[in-house]
Amino acid sequence: MKFSSEEMRKALLLYAITDRRWLSEGETLAGALEQALQGGVTLVQVREKELPEEDFVREVRELLPLCRRYGVPLIVNDSVEVALAADADGVHVGQSDILGRDIRALIGPGKILGITAKTTEQARAAEAAGADYIGTGAVFGSSTKSDALAMSVETFRGIAESVEIPAVAIGGICRENIDRLAGCKAAGVAVVSGIFAADDIRAAASGLKARSLALFG
DSSP states (O other): OOOOHHHHHHHTSEEEEOOGGGOOTTOOHHHHHHHHHHTTOOEEEEOOSSSOHHHHHHHHHHHHHHHHHTTOOEEEESOHHHHHHHTOSEEEEOGGGGTTOOHHHHHOTTSEEEEEOSSHHHHHHHHHTTOSEEEEEOBTBOSSOTTOOOOOHHHHHHHHHTSSSOEEEESSOOTTTGGGGTTSOOSEEEESHHHHTSSSHHHHHHHHHHHHHHHHO
């Protein structure tokens, strides 16, 4: 289905990115994700950097019914091939993926396309490439990517204002620092460890959802 601009903005309010490294012993990704969905997550990106493609497809197919039950879109990190094979709701890619490759044409008009953009030039390139939204950061550094450089809130605001499509903030966001994003023109926040590393995933997601509504809703 094609997401309207308003539907896309609402979906970006609390955007959870999975990371199996935070799973405790005996915990499954599906179990952790369901807790996040119960807490109010509005969009899910499944991120797997080391899983073989066949296993990645199988995982996405297993998680899709769970997300559908909560009415939440599920997109795939980086792999257009996995997103298409599993019939996910979309894909998120980096700048290098749109060079010489028409991702929008590959996935079709009905699926979500997110593109990482860390400068106004990259943001405009993403918009021109047919992105539904851009992901920008790392606004507070990152515990997921050790090489991610912190971006000022002012820089984020400038990037968000350079395009018509919504921008989602990413990078080290948690309940303790989310309020620093007030007035930054974000449509929402993308969170990894702030949700999945929490002792109580549902409560962490719920707290972040409440603050996101107050700040961006």
